[in-house]
Structure formats: C-alpha cells, structure tokens
Amino acid sequence: MKKTVSVLLSLVLLLSCGVTAFAEGASDDSFGAYEHVFIVGIDGMGTSFELVDSPNFDRIFADNAYRHDAHTETLTVSAQNWGSILTGVDYMTHGFTNGSCEENERGSDSPNNSIFYYARQQFPDAELVSFNNWDAINHGIIENDINVRKINRGTDPLVTDAIVNYFEKGNVPKLMFVQLDSVDHAAHTYGGFSKQYYSAAAKADVFLGDIYDAIDAKGLMKNSLFIVVADHGETTNGHGGTTKEESSAVLAVAGHSVNKVSLNEDVHNRDVSAIALYALGIEKPEHFISAVPAELFGESREKTVEENPLQGAARVWRKFLYTFVRLINLIAGIFD
Numbered sequence: 001m002k003k004t005v006s007v008l009l010s011l012v013l014l015l016s017c018g019v020t021a022f023a024e025g026a027s028d029d030s031f032g033a034y035e036h037v038f039i040v041g042i043d044g045m046g047t048s049f050e051l052v053d054s055p056n057f058d059r060i061f062a063d064n065a066y067r068h069d070a071h072t073e074t075l076t077v078s079a080q081n082w083g084s085i086l087t088g089v090d091y092m093t094h095g096f097t098n099g100s101c102e103e104n105e106r107g108s109d110s111p112n113n114s115i116f117y118y119a120r121q122q123f124p125d126a127e128l129v130s131f132n133n134w135d136a137i138n139h140g141i142i143e144n145d146i147n148v149r150k151i152n153r154g155t156d157p158l159v160t161d162a163i164v165n166y167f168e169k170g171n172v173p174k175l176m177f178v179q180l181d182s183v184d185h186a187a188h189t190y191g192g193f194s195k196q197y198y199s200a201a202a203k204a205d206v207f208l209g210d211i212y213d214a215i216d217a218k219g220l221m222k223n224s225l226f227i228v229v230a231d232h233g234e235t236t237n238g239h240g241g242t243t244k245e246e247s248s249a250v251l252a253v254a255g256h257s258v259n260k261v262s263l264n265e266d267v268h269n270r271d272v273s274a275i276a277l278y279a280l281g282i283e284k285p286e287h288f289i290s291a292v293p294a295e296l297f298g299e300s301r302e303k304t305v306e307e308n309p310l311q312g313a314a315r316v317w318r319k320f321l322y323t324f325v326r327l328i329n330l331i332a333g334i335f336d
Contacts, residue, residue: 030297032281044184046233056209066252067263081231088273088288101140126174133181192234
C-alpha cells in the first residue's frame with residue numbers, strides 16, 4: 001500500500017509542477033511583451049520637464065518609470081546623441097556629426113545600424129515611421145533602404161499635426177520615432193535659461209499630450225511602450241560642453257509591465273535603443289553598450305497588475321492535489 005501511495009504522490013507532484021510551469025510560461029514576460037514602441041525625442045529639453053508646468057508628462061508617467069537627469073553623451077551635440085539613442089553605441093563609435101548627418105544619406109550597409117534596421121529584420125512587413133523637425137536624422141542616421149516611412153516637417157506644430165493625421169488615417173506602426181526641435185531652437189535664440197526657453201519647454205508638453213492622445217484614441221496604448229527622451233540640456237550659451245545642465249536629459253518609459261520607479265542614476269539616454277528592442281522581442285546586438293535598466297521591468301513593480309488567470313488556476317489545482325495526497329495518506333494509514 002505504501003508503494004502505491006508513493007507512486008501516487010510522485011504522479012501528483014509531477015502534475016503539479018507541470019501545471020505550475022505552464023502557468024508561468026504563459027505569464028507576461030517583458031521581453032517581446034509589446035506590439036508597438038513609440039519614442040518621442042525632444043531636442044534640448046534636458047531636465048526641463050521637472051522645472052515647467054507639464055501636466056501631460058506628469059499624467060503619462062505618474063505610474064511608470066523616469067529620470068529627469070539621465071546621462072547624455074560626453075559631447076552634448078544633437079547628432080552625437082540622437083545617433084547614440086538610435087544606434088545603441090557611444091558617439092565616438094558611430095561617428096555622427098551634425099554636418100555628416102545633413103550631408104550624407106545613410107544605407108543599411110553602414111556600420112552601427114539603427115534600431116529601425118533591426119526592427120525591419122525581425123518584422124519584414126511592419127510599418128516603421130520617423131517624424132522629424134530636424135530632417136538630418138531621417139537623412140543621415142536612419143537607413144534609407146529599409147522601407148522606413150520618413151516624414152519631415154519644419155516646425156513642431158506641423159510635426160504634431162502630421163502625427164495626429166497619420167493615426168486618424170488608421171496607420172499602426174510597429175516602431176515610431178519623433179523628434180521635436182523648438183525647445184532647442186529657443187535656447188539657441190534666447191538662451192537656455194530664458195523665459196522663451198521655458199515657454200517652449202511647456203509648449204512641448206502640449207505637443208507630447210497631443211501625440212500620446214492620438215495613439216491612445218486608437219486603442220494602441222494598452223499594448224505599447226511609450227518613451228520620452230532628450231538628447232541634451234542647455235546653458236545660457238547653448239550646449240556642447242560638459243556642464244551638468246548640458247549633460248543631463250529626461251528619460252521616461254510607460255507601459256503595462258513598467259515599474260513605478262525612479263530610474264537608476266547610471267542610466268543613459270542611449271539606453272532607449274536597448275529598451276525599444278527588448279520590448280519588441282528583438283535580441284540586443286552584441287556591440288551595443290546601451291542596456292535595459294534592471295529596475296525598469298520585473299516582479300518588483302508597484303503598480304496593480306491583473307493576475308494571469310492561469311496562475312490563479314494553478315494555485316487552485318495544486319491545493320486540490322495536495323488535499324488529495326493527504327487523503328490518500330490518511331487512507332493508507334488506516335489499512336496499514
């Protein structure tokens with residue numbers, strides 16, 4: 001009888017482990033957990049969302065992850081930083097300059113490909129799109145031969161209107177990048193600590209809200225990762241140096257599996273590239289130095305997450321099986 005009980009117990013434990021493994025396998029893993037990634041880059045924003053009235057930024061990232069002073073590239077110039085944000089390597093490795101991006105069109109046979117290249121490899125038929133005020137990004141950083149829809153508009157209102165119209169027409173991109181430029185323009189014209197600069201930063205929050213709402217109106221945010229990032233900050237005399245103001249930039253991430261945390265002080269704006277690929281289920285290239293912050297995803301998140309029903313069912317099933325085992329043991333004891 002004891003041998004029979006032992007066999008039954010082994011069978012029960014095997015079934016229990018199998019059900020548990022099935023439930024855990026079906027749970028939401030953040031690698032590849034998102035259907036879409038949207039990246040909104042705001043040139044020259046630095047840490048200014050922390051300093052100006054920004055109701056849209058606040059509502060989008062209230063229960064998500066952000067850091068106002070993520071590290072930029074050591075050289076705080078636009079091409080160097082947008083290049084790193086989109087290619088996952090430092091500025092010395094990719095070698096972009098403002099002039100080279102404006103003058104030289106880029107193909108996929110170039111070294112240090114952008115995240116659009118890897119998205120195209122993984123999703124051959126997906127819609128990929130890039131909206132830019134500064135068209136050098138579309139010209140000299142994002143490859144010209146991988147079927148990325150590139151839309152250039154000369155002002156931030158026109159960029160925002162183009163995005164809203166794009167979604168109203170029913171387009172659904174797998175990966176979207178946006179570059180807004182008016183904050184940096186205000187800094188170059190009036191200075192980084194001017195009232196015009198902070199006014200432009202507050203206005204950028206309005207554009208951000210319009211873009212987010214256009215996506216959300218189509219029901220896409222429930223399975224999308226939404227990222228806001230800046231290339232650099234500003235000083236009274238613009239940017240390009242190594243001051244704290246220039247080399248600090250906002251990085252914020254929103255999504256259903258994102259933890260409600262302040263990102264670690266070691267995070268860089270270039271980490272956007274690794275985060276985007278991870279969310280879409282694309283293995284990070286070995287040469288990337290960008291990384292997914294350890295605290296960004298995982299079980300430690302503070303937000304209330306709806307339980308996977310299979311996990312709950314597994315607990316009920318295990319409870320039933322162990323009750324059954326105890327009953328068998330009881331019966332075995334009676335007949336011994």
